[in-house]
Amino acid sequence: MTTPTGPVDSSRVPRFAGPATFARLPRTDEVDHTDIAVVGVPFDTGVSYRPGARFGPAAVREASRLLRPYNPGVDIAPFAAAQVADGGDIAVNPYSIQEAVAAVEDGARALLEHGTRMVTIGGDHTIALPLLRALHSRHGPIALLHFDAHLDTWDTYFGEPYTHGTPFRRAAEEGLLDADALSHVGIRGPLYGRGDLEEDRRFGFGVVTAADVMRRGVDEVAGALRERIGDRPLYVSVDIDVLDPAHAPGTGTPEAGGLTSRELLEILRGLAGRRIVGADVVEVAPAYDHAQITATAAAHVAYDLVSLLALESG
């Protein structure tokens, strides 16, 4: 492997200067080959409440300027272990959910064909469905680890099947998921009815609530998740609203009683060694953010996801 091109050297160019690619990495068109691409999907037409996640990718990139090259949490320098680059944004039609969903799948397939794995920055949670479609075409049924306050296995909103509250029901119906290895983590808050949980269970999901994380602790939760996942191809989807609104105010459907960013990052680090084939961090809506609290958390989540992928490049 040729030596990867890393971020702009922050001892020469201060981190607050220059264009905001993710972690100040090169763009994919500036390197020969990309092992791991960080890609934005500025799309929020699937939201049910507060809009604004279309500005998530730009906010997360801006907040990622301060990231440093070595990640002690999983003992890796991800940008040296693999060629990580910023793949820019997948341009999506903001007036047609169906067209946008198709464009995201096409964009993901194009990267996967070149052997590039993706960490995608949303955008609302609708985009997980086309990403899973693209990954399924390459890997077959995928294990899913879904961090979220919400189940996102609802059926339709106002008759619309493709929304940010429905991606994992569609994915299960389409046979994209490995029904033996599906977990939600961080679930909490009011539901439409008890039936929501029953239907969710029928698709095969196991639920670790936000209160379970508090009671059992991050190591035990991560251990149980590792066991359930085994060596299956794994997709990790992080809705930033899994965090408490104190840790992530900048999101469209906030729910009280969530995880701390420390808990989330520690559970993610507990996944080291699993076969992660793709990941996302979604639902950052910067208009409701304060002092980059949410964007900073999301940038760190993306950095840890990149680190987990880079661990498997060695």
Ligand SMILES: N=C(N)NCCCC(=O)O
């Ligand atoms: N995926 C997120 N963030 N939220 C789903 C909430 C769906 C609802 O409004 O009931």
Ligand SMILES: [Zn+2]
């Ligand atoms: Zn959510």
Ligand SMILES: [Zn+2]
């Ligand atoms: Zn969600």
